[in-house]
Amino acid sequence: MTNPATTEDRRTIDWLLTVAVIAVAATFIRAIFFTPAEARQGLAQKIFYIHAPSAFIGLYVAFGIVALAGALYLWLRDERLDRIAASSAEVGVIYMTVVLITGPMWGKPIWGTWWTWDARLTLTLFLWFVFLGYLILRGAIEDHATRARYSAVLGVLGALLVPFIHLSVYLFRTLHPMPIVLKPGHPSLPNSMLATFAMSFVSFALLFVALLRARYRLAERMDALEAEEELEPAPVPNLRAEPIR
Amino acid sequence: MMPDNAVFFHAAYAAAIVVYGGYVVSLVVRSRRTHARERKQLQRGLAREINR
Numbered sequence: 001m002t003n004p005a006t007t008e009d010r011r012t013i014d015w016l017l018t019v020a021v022i023a024v025a026a027t028f029i030r031a032i033f034f035t036p037a038e039a040r041q042g043l044a045q046k047i048f049y050i051h052a053p054s055a056f057i058g059l060y061v062a063f064g065i066v067a068l069a070g071a072l073y074l075w076l077r078d079e080r081l082d083r084i085a086a087s088s089a090e091v092g093v094i095y096m097t098v099v100l101i102t103g104p105m106w107g108k109p110i111w112g113t114w115w116t117w118d119a120r121l122t123l124t125l126f127l128w129f130v131f132l133g134y135l136i137l138r139g140a141i142e143d144h145a146t147r148a149r150y151s152a153v154l155g156v157l158g159a160l161l162v163p164f165i166h167l168s169v170y171l172f173r174t175l176h177p178m179p180i181v182l183k184p185g186h187p188s189l190p191n192s193m194l195a196t197f198a199m200s201f202v203s204f205a206l207l208f209v210a211l212l213r214a215r216y217r218l219a220e221r222m223d224a225l226e227a228e229e230e231l232e233p234a235p236v237p238n239l240r241a242e243p244i245r
Numbered sequence: 246m247m248p249d250n251a252v253f254f255h256a257a258y259a260a261a262i263v264v265y266g267g268y269v270v271s272l273v274v275r276s277r278r279t280h281a282r283e284r285k286q287l288q289r290g291l292a293r294e295i296n297r
Binding site for chain 1: 261264265286
């Protein structure tokens, strides 16, 4: 006889999430054991293989999806778009949390400081707060349509920070380095590091898709439950209870 | 000479595992709770059918 909890876990940790976790584990092994350390930065440079792909996927992909799905929701009023936006925002906040934790851990040995209030870092922190607010807002509003409409507007407005974050290293004086892979011309990385970066990018992208899918399915089930509960008749009061004295 | 900063590198990888792993655990926990609610709702529905 199958255990219902185990069956339930298999619905969340499905084949795609399993493949993604194996891919991320393989990337970590390659980055730690089979990729040379950078001569001037030492082992701390290997934080790049977590920090950069998490930042790219969190910033451009996750919050891009939130904005696009939010804008389309405002136009089409399709609940599936609201679910996609909410799921992408939650996974995006997780990715950006990793970025904001690993960034200072890389900055301390290289810059000599955990944090500096320059444009790139400060705007990224603001964006994280905006999308954390987005998730709190969704938890605070019970009515489906109102929650979807308000959060779609916030998602679209919040994502407007993304181009400013991207351009901040060109527009302002900042400690944060310029792009070294995604830039015009050739990437400034040796091939061994570039291969590890490509692998980390693919594995974190796969993890994003798997987490987004798992979160979307959960949202679908939770919405169906809420809809069923709204349709249920209210409990009949017990008229034979003791009278109030 | 290469600087010795392995502690930051180890801490960053550990932190990433904790955050991503924690999120997967949170999805599993929420999925189990949702499943429990679904079962309760099914039981309530069946009870109503029987009482009808």
